Amino acid sequence: DGGITQSPKYLFRKEGQNVTLSCEQNLNHDAMYWYRQDPGQGLRLIYYSQIVNDFQKGDIAEGYSVSREKKESFPLTVTSAQKNPTAFYLCASSHGQGGNSPLHFGNGTRLTVT
């Protein structure tokens, strides 16, 4: 079955440590996205990539970094510079160019930093 796999489902880290969240898709989609979800605030866009080896900042990119070395993979690193990293992180992909096609979401990674 085609889909998006995010791992791990739950992640715990100490403050000051960098952590990388995995996102893999086998839908052959060109575009991939990372969103952050906090209670009562909906989804906010962190980074997105329309094509391999290229990515753009979203609305809340500070304290995060990404890479897009392969079409299938779009890992997100939460750095120690992110002031409030505890959140639910969602990865998504789309077939067409961003915004004009439905997004397919993974089931998220819940990150807790203490």
Next chain:
Amino acid sequence: SQQGEEDPQALSIQEGENATMNCSYKTSINNLQWYRQNSGRGLVHLILIRSNEREKHSGRLRVTLDTSKKSSSLLITASRAADTASYFCAINFGNEKLTFGTGTRLTIIP
């Protein structure tokens, strides 16, 4: 900032009743999409409606778009317990991104 505003924030209805939730926005759009999220899970795409369309259906779902009023509605008919979820509108304002609203939390009472 550009964002859809959804209302109500929460809605509880009896099983079998219809549920309506609304999304309003302030500037012109390219398309508007509705998504469902079950607790602790990813979002699932429901319907995409483009700015030149007025109504779309999918099973028990009906979405309308009124560009003159800058608003969209999602109607779920004959609700079921399995419809309990959060529903989000997401808007493309003509760029490469989708901007999500804060969602409506729907509870279906058996």
